[in-house]
Amino acid sequence: MDVNRMSFRRSSHTRVSRASTSGISKFLKQSRRKQSARIRKCICLPSNYALVEFPVVWSELRANQQLCDGIIRCPGDQVFPVHRAILSAVSPYFKALFINSLKGGKTETTEVVISSVPGEIFSLILDYAYTGTCNINADNVEQLLPLADQFEVLGIVQLCCQFLLQELRPENCLGIFKFARHYFCRDLEKQGRKYIRHHFKQILQESAEFKDLHYDELEAILRDDELNVKNEEIVFDAVKTWVETRVEKRRVYLPRLLKCIRYGLMSHKYFINNIVNWKLVEEDEACQQILLPVNAYLTEQDAKQNGGEIDLKNPLARPRIPYEILFAIGGWSAGSPTSFVETYDTRADRWFVSVNTDVTPRTYHGLCALNNLIYMIGGFDGNEHFSTVRCFDPVTKEWRERACMYHARCYVSVCTHGGKIYALGGYNGRTRMSSGERYEPQRNQWEMIPPMHRQRSDASAAALHDKIYIVGGFNGQEVLDSAEVFDVETNQWTNIHSMISPRSGVSLVAFRDSLYALGGFSGVARLSSGERYTPNHSDQWHEISEMFSPRSNFATVILDDMIFVIGGYNGSSTIAYVECYDADYNEWYDASPMNLSRSALSACVIAGLANAREYSYLGKARDLGQGQATSKNQEKSDQPDEDSAETNIIISAQENEQIDVSESVH
Structure with missing residues (x-):
């Protein structure tokens, strides 16, 4: 074989x-x-x-x-x-x-x-x-x-x-x-x-x-709620590819295969241009009868002002179960740390608040996913700076305490590499740190690694090509534009070319062959700009298109082959606003906002959960009443925000480090 x-x-x-x-x-x-x-x-x-x-x-x-x-x-x-x-x-x-x-x-x-x-x-x-x-x-x-x-x-x-x-x-x-x-x-x-x-x-x-699948096998695959497709256009491509392989023999199956497509999740324009005008559909009366109510539904959707929100109760728009689940945990909201856990279903574009998750209110913490477990590292609760680590199993929905770090770290930069978790820099309640440590889950032990060249809190780290990168942050006196890289093999830090803009409260994310530094605070204003660094092609940072909203202290994840930015602080209030970046087209798109406005949160993504349905729209719809799973933006802009004085970051930090509001150290 x-x-x-x-x-x-x-x-x-x-x-x-x-x-x-x-x-x-x-x-x-x-x-x-x-x-x-x-x-x-x-x-x-x-x-x-x-x-x-x-x-x-x-x-x-x-x-x-x-x-x-x-x-x-x-x-x-x-x-x-x-x-x-x-x-x-x-x-x-x-x-x-x-x-x-x-x-x-x-x-x-x-x-x-x-x-x-x-x-x-x-x-x-x-x-x-x-x-x-x-x-x-x-x-x-x-x-x-x-x-x-x-x-x-x-x-x-x-x-x-x-x-x-x-x-x-x-x-x-x-x-x-x-x-x-x-x-x-x-x-x-x-x-x-x-x-x-x-x-x-x-x-x-x-x-x-x-192309050699039997009709029954293909139909079973395409009808599956757990089929991992970013959009229903992929399902139609599958039908078209399979039928056109042996047109005369397989066109008889076309009416039933067309029923596997969830048309309410695609654009009316695509439906008309690619499905209705497909020659095999035009020649088949049964296919045309099947697509009549579809056309009526999509026409009605187009007629709604601003497109309206998709009616997920309609069978034509039944979302599939996402392969990847986004978890957003903790953060500042309405002047205090929160214990909120929200999950995002990318197929339905809906956020859901999780209950009974036993989370200690925490902000400016690190969060990462490893071996289908979520690790929450360090952080701040308004009074205490944590060295503690907690681990959440999204299947059993239980939290467990893990070994503490050597140092308390809030505003910590966290990433994973080689099955280990790296916690870099941060603030321990007295000073900004250059130290770093890494955690091995199997041994439940932390070990110190060589310190960085610069003290960095409120920076951001990511792993790319077997190396750990960290950018930006605040050293107690100035917002940094510098960046450095840790070689795991040589156990050494090396400076790399500085970013175009200084950024504190920045998010660094590794995507494909590049690093993206997004948003942050320049020392003067919140930034909507972003820049890309591709180590194997250039030692320079290059600007990318700007986000719709300026933001600092927000969460970033890779989901559906795009970069999602979540929440944060826009210079006047915390926000629930979410947007995503398509690197292929260098464009940003809107996504549904969280239920709760918050900054200094952290987020991660877990793929292939055995109980993904429980975190999906289909799993939540029954509890939300007749399948109406909606997300409402509950911003509290009329309330004072913990970051409202951050524009004075440099002066405040120099005069009295204890009121460094950019990092919510009160």
């Missing part, structure tokens, strides 16, 4: 005889039918999987052909001397053959002929029987897995499924999925289905197997 493009041959399941006698074959077939009637837990991918360790002496006896008491004959006159007890220990099938338990107590068999199994494949089965492992690769797995299943060598079935799971790629996942389903490897089938959902756009672009 070529794992890069998995072929699927139904005949392979029956090409090997199950026994050397018709009696045994008949019994095993009947036994298999009885077993299939019972629902059994699949153990192809056990959660506690581990390699089996067999005694070394078994391999020595096999290699020297000592104490052998049985023979297996394969095609081509290949003969394998075996130890019947060892082979029987890993295979109930061979145990039944050797002891003749199916023949009413007749003499035990010492020689078995397997007429259709290549010797090189059977040799792998013997490797496992004697050592607990065998060499599985792309060339043999397609033959080995069904034979291991046939001979009931569960360990090899598990090894094959582990191998196929690791080999899942957009170009081969459809074949592996069908292969797993055919051989009743339900765990591997489940993982394959999840992979297909989450990588559908890449599969459409890269998989030659996509």
Whole structure:
């Protein structure tokens, strides 16, 4: 089998005889039918999987052909001397053959002929029987897995499924999925289905197997609420690509496939130009009838003033479940730290307030996602500067205390790299720091790293190309435009070219091959500008298009292949405003605002949550009354803001460091 493009041959399941006698074959077939009637837990991918360790002496006896008491004959006159007890220990099938338990107590068999199994494949089965492992690769797995299943060598079935799971790629996942389903490897089938959902756009672009899908298989994929598509135009492209591959044979399926598209989530212009005017639709009356109510709905949406808010209750606009969930936690609002946790469903463009999350009010903290857990690091509650670390599991929705940092750090810069968390700079209640430390979750331990060249609080850090970058911030006297990079291999900090503008309360985000420094406070005003730095192409920073709103002390994440900026302080009040940046077009777009206006919050994104539905519009709609999940901007602009005096940042800091309002140190 070529794992890069998995072929699927139904005949392979029956090409090997199950026994050397018709009696045994008949019994095993009947036994298999009885077993299939019972629902059994699949153990192809056990959660506690581990390699089996067999005694070394078994391999020595096999290699020297000592104490052998049985023979297996394969095609081509290949003969394998075996130890019947060892082979029987890993295979109930061979145990039944050797002891003749199916023949009413007749003499035990010492020689078995397997007429259709290549010797090189059977040799792998013997490797496992004697050592607990065998060499599985792309060339043999397609033959080995069904034979291991046939001979009931569960360990090899598990090894094959582990191998196929690791080999899942957009170009081969459809074949592996069908292969797993055919051989009743339900765990591997489940993982394959999840992979297909989450990588559908890449599969459409890269998989030659996509065009060979059966109609039922394609329809099941396209109807799935968890299909990870940024927009419904991708779903239409899939329908069009599949149908046009064999037009005359497949056009009959077009009416039903068109029903899989959620038209309320696409523009009327695209609908008319690309779907209604598609030649196959124009020639099919059934398709036209299906699209009539769609056209009426989209026309009505266009007629609403300012486009209106999409009615997600309408089946045509039913949003899919997002693959990535955005979490925004803590921050300043209405003059005090908050414990609010909001999540964002990018498919529905809706924010939801989470309840019962047991968060201590915190602001100017760090937040990052690692191994599907959220870590909240350091921060400030209005009185205390924290060195504490808390970890949130979005599946169990429980918080746990983790090891404290060596230093208290609010206005800390946090990022992840190599499975570790880096906490850099910040303010400990007395001084701005140049120190940094990193955390290893498996050991639950922090360790100090070399200090930066500059003291930095209210800076921002990001990891790119195996290096840690940090930019801007405040050193107690001035807002910084400087930037430096930490080489993890050499354990050294190096200065890089300064930014175009000094920025405190800045957000630095790594996206593709570049770093983006966005917003912040220049020492005079809040900034809406941003700049890009691409280490492999230039040592200079280059301006990008400006955000719609100036802001400092806001959160930034990568979501749906775009940069989202969330909340912050605009110079007069905290804001709930959210916008996103498309790097391909160098343009900003509006997104729905948060429910709560706040600055000094932090945010992160977790992908592939098992309970993503609970955080989605579809999961929340029932609790919100008849599916009406809306987001209202609850700004409190009439209340005094904790950052209102920040325009005097430099003077205040120089005269009395304790009233450095830019960092809310009161």
